[in-house]
Amino acid sequence: MVQQTSEAKLKQPTIQATQDGLNGRQFLLALLGMVVVIGLLWVGFIYLRDTKSVNILNALIAIVWGVGGVAALYGITNTLIESFPGKTRDRLRPFLFVLPAVAILFAFLAIPTLITLYQSFFNNDTTHFVGLSNYIATFTDHSMLESFRNNVIWLFAGTALSVCLGLLIAVLADRSSFETVAKVIIFMPLAISLVGASVIWRFVYAYAPAGQPQIGILNAALTSFGLQPQSWLTQQPWNTFFLVLVQIWAGTGFAMIIFSAALKGVPVELLEAATLDGANEIQAFFRIIIPYIQGTILTVTTTVAIGTLKIFDVVFVMTGGQYGTSVVGTEFYRQFFTNGNFGYGAAIAIVLFILVTPVLIYNLRQLRTQEGF
Amino acid sequence: MASAAASGKLTAVGSGRKKTSKWLVNLVLGILCFIWVVPTLGLLVSSFRERSDVVSTGWWSILPHQEYVTSNQVQLTKGLPLDKPIQVEGVTVTNQQLRDGYKLPDGRKIIWANSRGRLVNVQVQQWTMNANFTLDNYKNVLLGQQYTYQQPDGSTRTEQGENMGNAFISSLTVAIPATVIPIAIAAFAAYGFAWMRFPGRQFFFAMVVALLVVPSQVALIPLLRAFSSLQVNGTYLSLWLVHTGFGLCLATYLLYNYISSLPRDLFESAFIDGATPFTTFTRLVIPLSVPALASFAIFQFLWVWNDYLNALIFLGTSPDTQVVTVKLQQMLGSRGQDWHLLTAGAFISMLLPLTVFFALQRYFVRGLLAGSVKG
Numbered sequence: 001m002v003q004q005t006s007e008a009k010l011k012q013p014t015i016q017a018t019q020d021g022l023n024g025r026q027f028l029l030a031l032l033g034m035v036v037v038i039g040l041l042w043v044g045f046i047y048l049r050d051t052k053s054v055n056i057l058n059a060l061i062a063i064v065w066g067v068g069g070v071a072a073l074y075g076i077t078n079t080l081i082e083s084f085p086g087k088t089r090d091r092l093r094p095f096l097f098v099l100p101a102v103a104i105l106f107a108f109l110a111i112p113t114l115i116t117l118y119q120s121f122f123n124n125d126t127t128h129f130v131g132l133s134n135y136i137a138t139f140t141d142h143s144m145l146e147s148f149r150n151n152v153i154w155l156f157a158g159t160a161l162s163v164c165l166g167l168l169i170a171v172l173a174d175r176s177s178f179e180t181v182a183k184v185i186i187f188m189p190l191a192i193s194l195v196g197a198s199v200i201w202r203f204v205y206a207y208a209p210a211g212q213p214q215i216g217i218l219n220a221a222l223t224s225f226g227l228q229p230q231s232w233l234t235q236q237p238w239n240t241f242f243l244v245l246v247q248i249w250a251g252t253g254f255a256m257i258i259f260s261a262a263l264k265g266v267p268v269e270l271l272e273a274a275t276l277d278g279a280n281e282i283q284a285f286f287r288i289i290i291p292y293i294q295g296t297i298l299t300v301t302t303t304v305a306i307g308t309l310k311i312f313d314v315v316f317v318m319t320g321g322q323y324g325t326s327v328v329g330t331e332f333y334r335q336f337f338t339n340g341n342f343g344y345g346a347a348i349a350i351v352l353f354i355l356v357t358p359v360l361i362y363n364l365r366q367l368r369t370q371e372g373f
Numbered sequence: 374m375a376s377a378a379a380s381g382k383l384t385a386v387g388s389g390r391k392k393t394s395k396w397l398v399n400l401v402l403g404i405l406c407f408i409w410v411v412p413t414l415g416l417l418v419s420s421f422r423e424r425s426d427v428v429s430t431g432w433w434s435i436l437p438h439q440e441y442v443t444s445n446q447v448q449l450t451k452g453l454p455l456d457k458p459i460q461v462e463g464v465t466v467t468n469q470q471l472r473d474g475y476k477l478p479d480g481r482k483i484i485w486a487n488s489r490g491r492l493v494n495v496q497v498q499q500w501t502m503n504a505n506f507t508l509d510n511y512k513n514v515l516l517g518q519q520y521t522y523q524q525p526d527g528s529t530r531t532e533q534g535e536n537m538g539n540a541f542i543s544s545l546t547v548a549i550p551a552t553v554i555p556i557a558i559a560a561f562a563a564y565g566f567a568w569m570r571f572p573g574r575q576f577f578f579a580m581v582v583a584l585l586v587v588p589s590q591v592a593l594i595p596l597l598r599a600f601s602s603l604q605v606n607g608t609y610l611s612l613w614l615v616h617t618g619f620g621l622c623l624a625t626y627l628l629y630n631y632i633s634s635l636p637r638d639l640f641e642s643a644f645i646d647g648a649t650p651f652t653t654f655t656r657l658v659i660p661l662s663v664p665a666l667a668s669f670a671i672f673q674f675l676w677v678w679n680d681y682l683n684a685l686i687f688l689g690t691s692p693d694t695q696v697v698t699v700k701l702q703q704m705l706g707s708r709g710q711d712w713h714l715l716t717a718g719a720f721i722s723m724l725l726p727l728t729v730f731f732a733l734q735r736y737f738v739r740g741l742l743a744g745s746v747k748g
Contacts, residue, residue, distance in 0.1 A: 045610070048608065048609065048610045049604060049605050049608050049610055058546065058609075059542070059545060059546035059549065059550075062546065062550045062609060062610075062613070063549055063550050063553065065550075066550040066553065066554040066613060067550070067553050067554060067557060070554060070557045070558060071557065074561060074651075078649075078651040082649060082651075091571075093569065093650055094565050094569040094570070094571035094574075095565075095571065096561075096565075096651075097561045097562060097564055097565025097569065097650075097654075098561070098562045098565035098566060098569075098571075098574075098577060100558050100561065100562070101558050101559060101561065101562030101581075101621055101625055102562070102577050102580070104558065104617060104618050104621055105580060105581065105584055105618070105621060105622065107618065108592060108596065108614070108615065108617075108618025108619065108621075109584045109587060109592050109618060109619070109622070110580065110584065111595070112591070112592035112593075112594075112595035112596050112599075113587065113591045113592055115594075115595035116591045116592065116594055116595055119594065119595070165405075169402065169405060172398050172401060172402040172405075173402060175394075175395065175398045176395075176398050176399050176402045177395075177399055178399070178402075181406075182402050182405075182406050184731075184734070185406045185409050185410050186405070186406065186409050188409075188413070188727070188730065189409070189413070190730075191675055191679075191723070191726040191727055191729070191730035191737075192679070192723050192726060192727070193678070193679030193680075193681065193697075193698050193701075193722060193723070193726070194679065194681065195679075195681050195698040195701050195702050195722070196679075196698075196701065196719045196722050196723050198705070199416070199701060199705060199715055199716070199718075199719040200412045200413060200415075200416045200719065201412060202705065202715075203412070203415060203416060203419065203712060203715075203716065204412050204415065206712075213429055213430060213431070214431065215427065215428065215429075215430070215431050215432070215712065216431075217411065217412075217415060217431065217432075217433065220431050220433075249409065249412065257738055281394070306586055306588075309588070310588045310590070312681075312682055313681045313682065316681075316702075317681075317702050317705060329590070332590055333682075336593075336594060337686070342594060345594060346594055348590075349588070349590040349591045349593070349594070350591065352588045352590055352591065353587060353588060353591045356586050356587065356588060359586050360583050360586050360587070363582050363583070363585065363586065364579055364582060364583055367578075367579060367582050
């Protein structure tokens with residue numbers, strides 16, 4: 001239904017048009033304008049490419065260049081299209097709107113992904129075809145195996161704890177006397193960069209040898225109970241868990257806020273009916289609330305899981321991937337940037353891509369059920 | 374409103390058991406909130422403490438606590454043998470006990486002030502709080518001043534501060550265009566996908582949805598190579614382009630959801646009045662979509678401001694252009710023990726996102742709810 005009406009609606013401008021046929025003057029003016037805009041954008045590009053100093057003025061020029069350039073391009077292309085005869089114009093119009101975005105997606109994501117796939121079959125500097133040997137190395141190399149093991153820990157421990165804690169806090173907050181404050185506190189780390197979060201937690205985990213004053217709160221707590229201070233970030237294999245904790249601290253707010261919204265959507269009548277039937281709160285939670293919000297739980301779980309698969313910042317900043325904490329993200333960085341191993345780095349990136357494809361396929365399936373597709 | 378009604382009804386249904394569970398709920402949640410807030414609090418407090426305090430005592434010592442404070446000193450005979458029991462303040466102790474601190478029966482403590490000079494401190498327990506606050510750390514971190522401090526052995530040392538003010542401006546230079554440009558492009562595309570029919574529409578929109586979860590790592594290597602052949606590596610331009618490319622999927626998807634839900638009559642009447650799709654878009658759709666645009670703008674701004682990997686790869690670590698996250702990471706590497714500077718630096722890097730977050734929380738949450746599909 002929706003499609004039909006919107007198509008009918010699109011015919012309207014054609015009827016309204018006063019003339020059919022190429023508007024020559026408008027066309028030439030628009031073409032001229034286009035040349036001027038592209039010329040100006042090019043000048044701006046060269047200027048911005050060659051200036052490397054930071055100041056507010058350059059930032060402003062950049063904003064004007066970027067936003068003004070986008071606006072001017074759209075405007076002038078629109079004038080150009082409007083000068084065409086009716087049929088051509090109607091056919092071209094949608095592309096004015098979507099083509100820039102589609103072109104950028106091709107240029108920045110789709111095509112680079114294909115190039116990465118291609119490079120993953122080649123050696124260091126993409127000069128010799130090496131078949132699958134980069135992939136074989138990915139799954140046999142000692143350091144990569146360690147990264148996969150850690151990524152599995154991240155995936156399960158990180159996702160499970162974030163989702164469960166998020167749900168727990170959302171439920172508790174819903175019944176507490178200070179819901180808003182609690183939610184803001186749990187949610188706040190989401191606004192902080194993971195680098196900032198890493199500094200915060202490096203300070204929590206700070207370690208000094210026994211006998212010296214401990215400025216890290218965890219070790220201070222240990223020593224006040226008469227225990228030995230621990231070097232949390234260097235002791236394998238537990239250090240990975242201490243890194244996961246940072247991510248949980250930073251990411252639980254996301255799960256909480258989405259669960260919180262979902263909980264508000266559970267019909268009160270349903271819960272009342274359950275209570276009247278003699279269900280206690282725990283039964284109501286597992287039998288009614290959980291089934292009711294299971295779609296949300298799935299969405300949150302996949303989102304958090306993808307985040308943990310791609311994890312890079314926390315590990316890179318806290319330990320640099322040393323002491324047996326490396327993950328696929330840091331290993332990719334090390335192979336590509338530190339070792340200049342393009343083929344190997346590309347293969348790791350493709351493996352990462354393959355790991356998220358189930359979610360990708362699921363999203364596409366969901367899209368098909370959506371109205372209009 | 375709905376939640377207030379819900380909880381009201383629930384408590385009406387429940388009985389006395391509910392009351393006990395209410396304080397339990399508050400207690401558990403309170404503990405969780407306390408755990409959540411302590412790390413940040415420690416950072417904030419430490420960033421205002423003197424350098425010497427930060428390295429010698431925990432930040433919680435700003436709270437009132439009992440501590441041994443030296444009341445007087447006892448000078449023992451010079452050259453007294455240390456391998457034999459030592460007589461001091463009426464007790465006999467060993468050298469080791471004096472080194473660790475020995476508790477006298479009356480609660481006082483004796484400890485070496487200087488064992489070579491045979492000087493003993495007699496300490497009493499007192500309530501103290503260690504609350505000397507200063508803004509020096511922020512000055513040193515922001516302005517890159519030289520600063521001098523006393524080392525434990527009494528000598529002074531001069532060090533160069535960090536120029537984080539520069540990184541702050543650099544981050545702004547990156548974040549504002551990298552927020553506005555993708556939104557502008559995505560709004561056009563979202564309108565096109567929502568209200569126009571054209572060949573390839575389904576395919577292209579499926580592409581948008583598919584690329585939502587693709588890890589950016591798969592695109593980094595070819596992009597970096599393309600940029601170096603265009604000579605844009607290390608410029609702001611490269612980072613704007615990258616963030617535009619990577620942010621566009623989510624922006625298009627979110628704005629599509631919003632714009633496609635606008636009432637159809639609106640467009641029909643506009644077309645009957647002779648408006649072209651372009652004017653409908655600029656005069657009607659954009660003003661109506663302000664809430665959605667704001668949500669995504671906050672989302673993207675925080676994402677770009679907090680981004681580390683792309684900034685590191687494309688803009689690099691040059692002191693002129695590096696952004697706050699890269700700067701902070703470098704400080705962590707080069708001066709990992711200078712907690713007075715690190716804490717202040719970390720807080721500066723959080724200042725703007727936290728302000729945005731607290732001021733525009735509602736929009737941020739809305740964007741998050743709508744965009745929870747992104748990986």
